[in-house]
Amino acid sequence: MCHLCAIYITCPFYRLGTHLDWVWGPPGPPALGRALRRVRWAPALGALGLLVGRAWPAGAALRPDFAARAWPARLAHMVPVFLALRLRLYVGWLCAEAGCLAAGLGAYPKCARARPGQGPTVSWERPKK
Structure with missing residues (x-):
């Protein structure tokens, strides 16, 4: 997944100022290690989602005999159909977050006192590119 795709998936979760700092500011420090730590659960959650989705397929609700079952x-x-959907979404969110970390989105120096989801909380001198 390209970094821009990851950013579009996670776009409601960061502020415009953070995006502009990422686009117009200097490149952030490499964060590949943090990105790999973030995505480490994605294969297990994806496999579990596939197993649950195969055992309880969502398409079974469209068959005529499904309506004949008791409530x-x-x-x-x-419930397991919803679980399989949630697991797939979690994998996508983990991969999108790892892509944003690897791209340096939200990487600020310590003097900016950045908070998650809010960006810098104090004025700080942006270095020139």
């Missing part, structure tokens, strides 16, 4: 049985089927 608790239909609800019991939908």
Whole structure:
């Protein structure tokens, strides 16, 4: 996944100022180690999502015999279907966050006192490119 795709997936979770600092500011420090630590659970969650999705397929709810089941049985089927969906979303979010980390989005010096999701909290001198 390209870095811009990762940023578009996570766009509601950071401020415009952080984006502009990333685009117009100097490149951030390499953060490949942090990105790999962030994405380390993605293969396990993806495999679990595939297993749950195969055991309880969402398409089963479209079959005519599904409506004939009792209400608790239909609800019991939908819980693992929802779990499989959530696991796939978690994998996407983890990969998008790792892409943003690797691209240096939100990497500020310590003097900026940056807070997660808010960017710098004090005025700081931006170095020239």
